Amino acid sequence: MASRASEPPLLAFEQVTREWGEGEARVQGLAGVDLQVHRGEFVAITGASGSGKSTTVSILGCLDLPSSGAYLLSGTPVQTLSPDVLAALRNATFGFVFQSYNLLARTSALDNVGLPLIYAGVGLAERERRSLAALADVGLADRADAHPNQLSGGQQQRVAIARALINGPEVILADEPTGNLDSRTSADIMKLLTSLNVERGITVVMVTHDPKSAAVARRNIEFRDGLIVGDTTRPGVAA
Amino acid sequence: MSLRATVSVAFASLLRNRLRSLLTVLGVVIGVAAVLTMESLGKGATAFISDTISGMGSNMVMVVPGSPSQRMGGGSSNAPLFTAGDLEALRRGTRDVDRLSPVGQKPLRVVVGGLNRNTTVTGAAPSYLEIRQWSVLRGRALTDDDERLGNQVCLIGQTVRQALFPGSDPLGQDLRVRDLSCRVVGELESKGGSAMGMDMDDVVFMPFTTFTRRLSGSDRIGLLVASASSAERIDDAKAQVTAILRARRHVAEGEDDDFAVRDPREIQAVLGQVTGLLTTFLLGVAAISLLVGGIGIMNIMLVSVTERTREIGVRLAVGARSSDILSQFLVEAVVLSGAGGVLGIALGLGAARGLAVVLKVPFVVPVAAVPLAFGVSVLVGVVFGVFPARKASQLNPLAALHFE
Numbered sequence: 001m002a003s004r005a006s007e008p009p010l011l012a013f014e015q016v017t018r019e020w021g022e023g024e025a026r027v028q029g030l031a032g033v034d035l036q037v038h039r040g041e042f043v044a045i046t047g048a049s050g051s052g053k054s055t056t057v058s059i060l061g062c063l064d065l066p067s068s069g070a071y072l073l074s075g076t077p078v079q080t081l082s083p084d085v086l087a088a089l090r091n092a093t094f095g096f097v098f099q100s101y102n103l104l105a106r107t108s109a110l111d112n113v114g115l116p117l118i119y120a121g122v123g124l125a126e127r128e129r130r131s132l133a134a135l136a137d138v139g140l141a142d143r144a145d146a147h148p149n150q151l152s153g154g155q156q157q158r159v160a161i162a163r164a165l166i167n168g169p170e171v172i173l174a175d176e177p178t179g180n181l182d183s184r185t186s187a188d189i190m191k192l193l194t195s196l197n198v199e200r201g202i203t204v205v206m207v208t209h210d211p212k213s214a215a216v217a218r219r220n221i222e223f224r225d226g227l228i229v230g231d232t233t234r235p236g237v238a239a
Numbered sequence: 240m241s242l243r244a245t246v247s248v249a250f251a252s253l254l255r256n257r258l259r260s261l262l263t264v265l266g267v268v269i270g271v272a273a274v275l276t277m278e279s280l281g282k283g284a285t286a287f288i289s290d291t292i293s294g295m296g297s298n299m300v301m302v303v304p305g306s307p308s309q310r311m312g313g314g315s316s317n318a319p320l321f322t323a324g325d326l327e328a329l330r331r332g333t334r335d336v337d338r339l340s341p342v343g344q345k346p347l348r349v350v351v352g353g354l355n356r357n358t359t360v361t362g363a364a365p366s367y368l369e370i371r372q373w374s375v376l377r378g379r380a381l382t383d384d385d386e387r388l389g390n391q392v393c394l395i396g397q398t399v400r401q402a403l404f405p406g407s408d409p410l411g412q413d414l415r416v417r418d419l420s421c422r423v424v425g426e427l428e429s430k431g432g433s434a435m436g437m438d439m440d441d442v443v444f445m446p447f448t449t450f451t452r453r454l455s456g457s458d459r460i461g462l463l464v465a466s467a468s469s470a471e472r473i474d475d476a477k478a479q480v481t482a483i484l485r486a487r488r489h490v491a492e493g494e495d496d497d498f499a500v501r502d503p504r505e506i507q508a509v510l511g512q513v514t515g516l517l518t519t520f521l522l523g524v525a526a527i528s529l530l531v532g533g534i535g536i537m538n539i540m541l542v543s544v545t546e547r548t549r550e551i552g553v554r555l556a557v558g559a560r561s562s563d564i565l566s567q568f569l570v571e572a573v574v575l576s577g578a579g580g581v582l583g584i585a586l587g588l589g590a591a592r593g594l595a596v597v598l599k600v601p602f603v604v605p606v607a608a609v610p611l612a613f614g615v616s617v618l619v620g621v622v623f624g625v626f627p628a629r630k631a632s633q634l635n636p637l638a639a640l641h642f643e
């Protein structure tokens with residue numbers, strides 16, 4: 001930990017709030033959260049429904065901005081960045097995995113995986129080569145031409161993970177990635193995420209309702225009513 | 240994101256909705272097709288009519304009785320016909336009139352043996368063919384002697400030749416018009432084409448004297464044709480003719496002419512006015528149909544942006560900038576309307592081709608209109624695509640992703 005103290009944490013919240021609406025209609029998603037995530041960590045976020053887990057992950061991934069407080073990305077306050085820089089961060093620094101997969105319909109697995117590379121300005125041939133490699137990494141090289149409606153939930157989530165990996169992200173943000181899957185498929189997906197964390201050193205922040213999935217992560221953060229109420233790091237787990 | 244990638248993304252999403260894309264651009268297709276069809280037919284008709292007019296003889300001047308404010312060509316009026324005296328006075332008194340011929344015409348049945356044909360029998364002076372720049376293919380032309388003596392001789396056009404003398408040489412044979420027997424002394428070259436259904440080769444020529452004595456029964460003259468000494472002298476020739484005829488017909492100072500002196504340039508000018516009017520009207524039709532087509536595109540693009548909000552969310556989540564989304568939808572609109580333009584051009588030219596055959600006018604590709612139509616349809620895509628594309632590009636990533 002000594003070496004980490006000298007450099008700023010990869011992701012840091014300082015009294016981050018997020019609220020919507022005014023007066024009576026005001027809804028508070030985050031009520032002043034302090035959080036630090038260091039490079040290479042595997043963090044599981046748990047908590048009751050509506051406690052602010054998705055809101056946290058969205059802000060971490062620059063899909064949303066805090067209402068107040070600061071989000072520092074490697075020490076840089078994200079609120080000062082232009083929309084195009086935020087887009088570039090979503091493109092290259094973060095990889096998203098959603099509960100509902102969010103693949104483009106009527107588009108092949110290969111093209112879905114290659115989507116971030118289009119916005120990174122990578123040419124067609126290079127795009128296809130890397131997409132195929134990423135599909136192979138998640139064990140779906142033989143389903144490159146399949147459309148999402150021709151794939152099982154577990155396979156679709158693998159495609160989504162391949163898409164999150166394609167541009168070499170530093171952080172994977174997963175919001176209930178196994179929420180729609182049975183326990184065996186969930187275990188496979190968790191194994192995949194763990195290996196990415198251990199073998200490639202990718203930082204993983206994952207929201208989950210499933211204690212078994214949470215148990216895979218070394219660090220567990222619990223949310224309640226827009227605040228962190230528990231943050232435990234257990235020794236002896238993978239990362 | 241490169242333009243090439245943008246265009247291929249746009250194509251991919253349009254092809255995913257083939258039928259809808261097609262229906263969306265129908266307005267543009269029909270608008271462009273209509274304009275191209277009319278443009279092509281108009282050009283064909285103009286080319287055809289100019290051909291016909293230049294076939295009349297370029298220095299030609301026509302004189303008809305009746306006030307010039309009346310319908311072109313004189314029409315029926317109470318103004319007296321011209322006389323042989325008028326003709327003589329014009330021959331002597333004009334400096335810039337080269338040739339002058341009276342013309343009489345009558346639709347009559349012409350008989351040769353067992354064959355007959357209703358054709359136009361024309362009586363005119365020998366100079367008539369020179370005025371019309373019409374030459375004799377075989378045999379001889381009419382002579383001054385023929386005219387003076389009222390010889391019973393005639394020239395025939397190619398249509399008459401084919402109808403009445405199939406497979407035989409007409410020269411030296413006789414044809415009969417009413418009770419007049421007339422020897423064929425020459426065959427005219429073909430003038431080609433037919434002006435508004437009128438076949439110029441469907442004609443029998445004879446001396447004016449023969450015509451008036453034997454067929455019309457009157458030596459009054461309903462039409463004079465003349466040729467000016469040169470194209471530059473046409474206006475002088477017309478002025479001289481006008482002065483002499485006003486004097487001979489006792490038209491008082493300040494009164495309108497009771498005859499009209501025309502030349503083909505005027506006909507062409509009137510024609511230009513008509514086609515100008517038609518073009519303006521067409522442009523109006525085109526503007527309206529392209530406006531409607533453009534609104535159709537905007538409508539579908541707005542629907543598409545709403546339908547694809549989640550797709551936009553996904554694209555934003557994986558790193559699309561708002562300018563990428565803007566250009567994607569803009570290019571989609573432009574590809575859509577541009578494709579509509581191409582389809583419309585093909586359809587319009589196809590229709591014009593078919594109609595040209597039916598209407599017997601030459602098929603002309605309106606060279607300037609093709610790129611213009613394409614350019615305008617692309618422009619329609621830009622103009623009507625901007626609003627939906629801006630709407631798409633301004634979506635919030637998270638809201639778009641969670642859009643139901």
Ligand SMILES: Nc1ncnc2c1ncn2[C@@H]1O[C@H](COP(=O)(O)OP(=O)(O)OP(=O)(O)O)[C@@H](O)[C@H]1O
Binds near residue numbers: 020030047054
């Ligand atoms: N766009 C929004 N507008 C208004 N309120 C919102 C919005 N997004 C989230 N909220 C509110 O913020 C709070 C936190 O939402 P969040 O989605 O972070 O919960 P969560 O912990 O992910 O819950 P779940 O486990 O059900 O996914 C909730 O009360 C929710 O209603």
Ligand SMILES: [Mg+2]
Binds near residue numbers: 054
């Ligand atoms: Mg949630």
